[in-house]
Amino acid sequence: MDPVAVSLIVKAMYALGAAFAVGFGAVGPGIGMGMGAATAVEGMGRQPRTSSDLFRIMLIGQGATSTPPTFALVVGILLLFGAGEGTALIQGFAGLGAGISIGAASFASGIGSALPAAQACEAIARQPHLRRPFTTLMLIGQAISQTPLIFGLLVSFMLIFSISPNPDAGLVDYVTVLAAGICMGFGAMGPSVGSGMAAESAIMGIRYHRDPEQAVGLLTRVMLLGQAVAQSTSIYALVIALVMLMLV
């Protein structure tokens, strides 16, 4: 293949990667932010007096939920405009892998961070005086739920910027960079959603407790312990993805 054709193919593969990153990565957060709005509206319908608190917590929760698609957008724009001219076919595969990595991670992190946000809206509508612990627990849960997203972003950046444009790279190298993106992207999905579910139920646990103020510390500890175990598989995926990147 002559050099012009290679740069065009790389550009096309970057475009595919960008489309996957934003197209797939926006689905989860979009659904998730809607879930937050739905529970907030439900709560306002039942308890119009709490509407200002609910409006605030809805916006905070949705703001944190919009981090994943923002990262996906950053990777998409980088692929389209910031990654430069491709000189070897392997860069195209790496760009596609980067899009899959951040796209899948963003899909799941959006759902994972929306679960505690929706539950916090529900909880504040029912027990408005506990809005501080609910907000704190929601934000901690969302932060943990977005850890795999950071891993996905890291692998995306490594795929875009640290793959050497080796024109002699063969089929094995092409597949390796693609598989690293698939591994990290899909590997981030389970832990994100799982950590979000843990945070959601921790907020519910405070609501059920007979002395909610006392329960916050205990439940935060148990939630963090459970989330740490749930995160282990995303760390396995990160290790495998990094091992693959070292092989190229």
Added chain:
Amino acid sequence: MDGITGAELIRAAALLGAGMSMGFGAIGPGIGEGFAAGKACEAIGRNPDQAGLLTRTMLVGQAVSESTGIYALVIALLLIFVVKG
């Protein structure tokens, strides 16, 4: 593309398989362990006196759930380092 040998094809398939093994294999344990953690928090909220028992049971359950993630990790490492084509 020309010049792809059978060994290269097997190596490429093994690496793609490794990525898919760990990627998809991580979904189940992640969701399952988070679900267990959430239910433990809920149960501790209802019955805080049993927090120790519930936390222990949660950890044992998560460890069992983790096993499939470790299978995926082992298979991925085998595919990367052992299958040479």
